[in-house]
Amino acid sequence: MKRFFPVMLICLSLLLGACVSKNTFEQKVNEADQLSQDVAQLENDVATLQQEKKQQQDDMSKLNARLVEVLQQNSKLQRSLLAASAEQERKEGDISRHQQRINMLQDQLNDMQQTNDNLLATIEELQQQVEKERIAKEARLAKVKNTYDQLVGALEEEIERGELTISNLEGKLSVNMLNKILFDSGKAEVKPEGKKVLSSLGGVLNQFPDKALRIEGHTDNVQISSRLIEKFPSNWELSTARATNIVHYLQDQGGVPGERLATCGYSEYQPVADNETPEGRAENRRTEIVLVPFESGVGFKVEE
Template identity: 60%
Template sequence: MKPYTFLLLASLLLSTVGCVSKNSYQQKVNETELLTADVATLSTTTTELRQEKQILQADLATLNSRLVEVLQENSQLQRELLVATATKERQEGNLSLHQQRIDALQNKNQELQATVEALNIALDKERVAREARLAQIKHTYEELVEALEEEITRGELTISNLEGKLTVNLLNQILFDSGATQLREEGKKVLKNLGDVLHRFPDRALQIAGHTDNVQISSRLAERFPTNWELSTARATSVIHFLQQEADIPGNRLIAAGFSEYQPVADNSTPQGRAQNRRIEILLVPFASELGE
């Protein structure tokens, strides 16, 4: 190769190498600048991210703290809810029990009202019936007084109507001799007239009650009548036999009773009082079947 050709080639080669190195360098410089910018950008971004992380961590701590508070509040609310539920159930139970008591009292009140109404009806019926009985007894009393007017005038008997209790009183001196149980003729006449009148009132039983004074039985009568009990009962029985046999009063209407000295109507300390206490009482009373009703 010619020398000037070699030189030319060398020059071209050096020129080419120089151009390539210069371009690569500039490219690297540019890349470095870009990388530097990227690093700066990344550094800035990292700083910002760290700041955001700190902020987020602070927010997270705040949220965690709030979460704890919320959980505590929720727990408290749960406890309050349980207490409220228990209180409500207890109140509902008390209300139910109270209502049951009210219902029971209302039922009891209704029963009492029904009982009161029934009693009022029964009392009204009893009042009407009692008024009717009293009116009938009054009418009977008036009939007896009218029918036995002569005997009453002569003092052989008296008739009383005390609180609906109709009684014919006969003194023993009209009916019996002293210490005797056999009827006197005068007493038989009185009883016969009385029996004729008592036939008018077949709806009433007749209780024949004997009474004495408090003088003890004499020794001559003690064998027959140890006490006044026996004497009072025997005289009542004598009157019953006469009314049944001589006045045709049915035996189912007759009741014998002896009261001895224990129902006096006068003072036994005087002869007059003892005379009043020695008596036979004939009470017009309801039949036992009526009393049972």
């Protein structure tokens, strides 16, 4: 079932091949590949968690070995105590000195016992901590996957139309939209068809009140033309203006509370494709809505 959804998309594209253009077919295949990569990433996350669990088990084995060593030292000390007591009593018959020797060894024995108790308590505490971390990590992975599945299900039509994609990279969920859907070339005002997509998106994102939305604007490396340079001196201003306008729309029309929104522009400096080709530049001209942890009354939380 892990690869059912991408395979279904490919089959649907093949069945409709007679009715759609080659570009649409390729787009569907790319989307299917992207979803397959997302599933593979989740599997990698599970493998990483299992590796961490194994490392923790190795650490526990080392602590147990240390405990055995201490207990052996304890046993040796006890034998020394008995041997010393017998030898002292036999040679000197001095009850007082014999008792002092016993007391000294007893103190050492008590110290060793305390060390044993502390080590056992440390082992138990580490075991509890490891278990809590394991449960927390599994819960985070499950929650991210559940949110991803819900987003894909809720935005299935928009995904099929090629209006957006959803990615999950190392537990970071983001909704990715190409700027050709949202903006005309060199402009920051959201197009009518872009507003329709954002309206649908806002309704879905409001279903996740524990997530804040960081809207990130990106451009290609083509410099601003002379006719636009007065309004947008560089791609910094253009990417930031586009992200800001999306924030305004999500708040004013999509009903997303302002405290859950943030905006930033990355200009041309975080490309996802080669800027040397038209296709690569088109991919780099994009807007990403990144879902990050949020708590009402606290605000954005630091991501682990």
